[in-house]
Amino acid sequence: QQQVKQSPQSLIVQKGGISIINCAYENTAFDYFPWYQQFPGKGPALLIAIRPDVSEKKEGRFTISFNKSAKQFSLHIMDSQPGDSATYFCAASNFNKFYFGSGTKLNVKP
Amino acid sequence: EAGVAQSPRYKIIEKRQSVAFWCNPISGHATLYWYQQILGQGPKLLIQFQNNGVVDDSQLPKDRFSAERLKGVDSTLKIQPAKLEDSAVYLCASSFQANKNTEAFFGQGTRLTVV
Numbered sequence: 001q002q003q004v005k006q007s008p009q010s011l012i013v014q015k016g017g018i019s020i021i022n023c024a025y026e027n028t029a030f031d032y033f034p035w036y037q038q039f040p041g042k043g044p045a046l047l048i049a050i051r052p053d054v055s056e057k058k059e060g061r062f063t064i065s066f067n068k069s070a071k072q073f074s075l076h077i078m079d080s081q082p083g084d085s086a087t088y089f090c091a092a093s094n095f096n097k098f099y100f101g102s103g104t105k106l107n108v109k110p
Numbered sequence: 111e112a113g114v115a116q117s118p119r120y121k122i123i124e125k126r127q128s129v130a131f132w133c134n135p136i137s138g139h140a141t142l143y144w145y146q147q148i149l150g151q152g153p154k155l156l157i158q159f160q161n162n163g164v165v166d167d168s169q170l171p172k173d174r175f176s177a178e179r180l181k182g183v184d185s186t187l188k189i190q191p192a193k194l195e196d197s198a199v200y201l202c203a204s205s206f207q208a209n210k211n212t213e214a215f216f217g218q219g220t221r222l223t224v225v
Contacts, residue, residue, distance in 0.1 A: 004152075006152070034213065034214075036216075041218070042218055042219075043114070043201055043203075043216030043217050043218050043219050044153065044201070044216045045216065046213045046214075046215075049213070089152050089153070091152075096141050096158075096205055096207070096212070096214075097155065097158060097165075097166060098143070098153075098155065098214055099155070100145075100152035100153045100154070101152050102150075102151055102152045103150070103151065103152050
């Protein structure tokens with residue numbers, strides 16, 4: 001059973017555009033929702049994270065929107081840059097156990 | 111702060127051979143994870159340690175996979191015998207706190223190819 005569902009699988013955005021990646025979860029016990037960025041040949045690195053007591057968190061060009069009632073959360077990358085081209089994973093966690101989505105490969109065209 | 115160290119970076123073995131991976135977590139991190147990441151998929155948790163005890167190994171194929179965490183610090187993951195479907199990147203991660211969700215820091219992984 002897949003704990004976290006992520007879409008789209010791949011995404012192509014023009015430089016300066018907005019990239020949006022969506023995730024959904026089932027387990028209401030999850031209480032920590034991080035997004036990880038992974039470049040080829042590297043391990044995932046934390047990008048931004050949110051706890052379910054807030055509906056939005058913004059760090060620079062990256063924003064997480066969280067809808068607790070719908071059990072959905074999304075990552076928005078504003079003013080997308082070619083350097084943002086990477087694979088993005090959403091995750092959900094409870095008691096330090098992380099469940100990852102299947103990943104979104106983002107390609108930002110110059 | 112030094113990151114999570116893993117070795118080797120790459121390994122190619124024939125099916126039915128054995129292989130071992132090593133992980134040194136960030137100093138002071140109580141929780142250590144081993145994840146399997148098959149190409150095109152998200153990381154899947156194999157085993158989670160809290161200090162030197164196992165918290166969760168429900169998705170570890172115990173007939174061929176084993177893991178230990180020596181003295182609550184370094185960890186090794188072993189596969190014996192390997193199958194073709196074990197080809198994947200094996201990621202080690204660690205986090206600081208035991209009972210509260212905190213950031214998990216990942217190593218660069220070991221890419222295993224079974225031929």
